[in-house]
Amino acid sequence: MWTGEECQIGFAATQIVPSWTARTPPGSWIEIEVRARTAQGRLTKWYVMGRWSEHGDPRTSVPGQGDEDGDVAVDTFVARRPVVAYQVRVSRHGGGARVTGLGVMASALPRTPVVPSAAGVAEPVELAVPRHSQHEHAGHHTRYDGGGANWCSPASVAMVLGFWGRGPDPGELDWVGDGDPAPVVDHAAAGTYDDSYQGTGNWPFNVAYAGRYGLAGFVTRLRSATELEAFVRAGIPVITSQSFKTHELPGSCYTTNGHILVVTGFTAEGDVVVNDPAAPCDAEVRRVYPRAAFEHVWLRSSGSGGIVYVLHPPETPLPPCTNGNW
Incomplete structure (x- = not known):
């Protein structure tokens, strides 16, 4: 001990x-x-x-x-x-x-309204993160959180592992079955499943799963999209947790009490480029959400309060930190 x-x-x-x-x-x-x-x-x-x-x-x-x-x-x-x-x-x-x-x-979550951050560098950036829709796995291996329709967190972790060239080898995927569009997503769901919670969204368990494949990782809270942008410009995609109604996040087309996605970039105007596993198919996973709306649903204290998973190879440096949250 x-x-x-x-x-x-x-x-x-x-x-x-x-x-x-x-x-x-x-x-x-x-x-x-x-x-x-x-x-x-x-x-x-x-x-x-x-x-x-x-x-x-x-x-x-x-x-x-x-x-x-x-x-x-x-x-x-x-x-x-x-x-x-x-x-x-x-x-x-x-x-x-x-x-x-x-x-x-x-x-300590503040009980104050979210103040949108100003756009950062007026230069677009987007990381080439693989795209996986959780809904491509609907009905798969339902003992794990009811199947792929609920696998936003493992789908996001699988995307980031793929970006870093990490993940299970073919022999670890044999059990998934033929015809699966992305067996790594099913494997991540099995590898993050919390028996008591009966779900795949336990934040530290998702970080620990990525650690099996050599990534360093941690859960923290960021304070703004400016901090998110610092990670992306350092070459590190970031997994975020948020909840919202359809009208609160234009372009989302769904309502959620809790959802995980991957921030992969920023437009020249400062809007947030994401891989959203809630898309109906892999081809529609890339989305752009308005910066202020995204910050509101991600940062507010009635939601996750800015929760992120940061996953990266140990040799990849993090951006400079001035606020002590990474």
């Missing part, structure tokens, strides 16, 4: 999300726990943030942990009152389990 030092947050936080990458040979797994220090100086209990293995035995969040200090909502510790510090504990079970990356995001 490894227990990290207590880390001061520097502000009163209300949410904590750890993320990790690890290798877990058959028969091994890891457990990630978090505890926090309240503003009154008292330590909470340890909360289990996930039990993880590549092979899926186990791969689960842990419900029913709520107490006077907080609770775990799938992948997020939600404090009942602000906390000012945290600790992480990692337990390894079985032989050969090895953590290769570990990060923690602590945040």
Whole structure:
């Protein structure tokens, strides 16, 4: 077992999300726990943030942990009152389990309206990220979150893995079956599925899946499309989480309580180029969403509050950070 030092947050936080990458040979797994220090100086209990293995035995969040200090909502510790510090504990079970990356995001979501950011460099940029529609997999392997119609997160991770030239080898895809338009999407769904949540949208589990194929990764919150643009201009596509009604995001043509997509570029006018797996087919996955509308549905505190997965090869540098969120 490894227990990290207590880390001061520097502000009163209300949410904590750890993320990790690890290798877990058959028969091994890891457990990630978090505890926090309240503003009154008292330590909470340890909360289990996930039990993880590549092979899926186990791969689960842990419900029913709520107490006077907080609770775990799938992948997020939600404090009942602000906390000012945290600790992480990692337990390894079985032989050969090895953590290769570990990060923690602590945040306090502002209850203020989203102020649109100004467009950045007036020069278009777009990364050549493969395009996968989750709906091309509707009805596939329904034990994993009901099939492809719900696979926005694994489809997005598969796209980013493909961009970096990473992912499962052909032998790992044999079980998917003939005629599948993109077996890597089905594999990602199987490899991110959370048994307790019964879904494929657990944020750290998606990062950990990408880590199987040599990518570094973490979950964090960004503050604006300007920060998104910095990543894209550094050559790194970013996976974002958002919720909206059809009219709130022109061009989307659907309503969602929670959706994952890949930001791949920006137009000369500053609008956001995405690979949206909610498109009905691969040919329609590329979309351009208005910058202000996209920021609103992505950043607002009633949604994800700016959640992203950042996945990149360890040798690829991140853009400079001035706000401490990566």
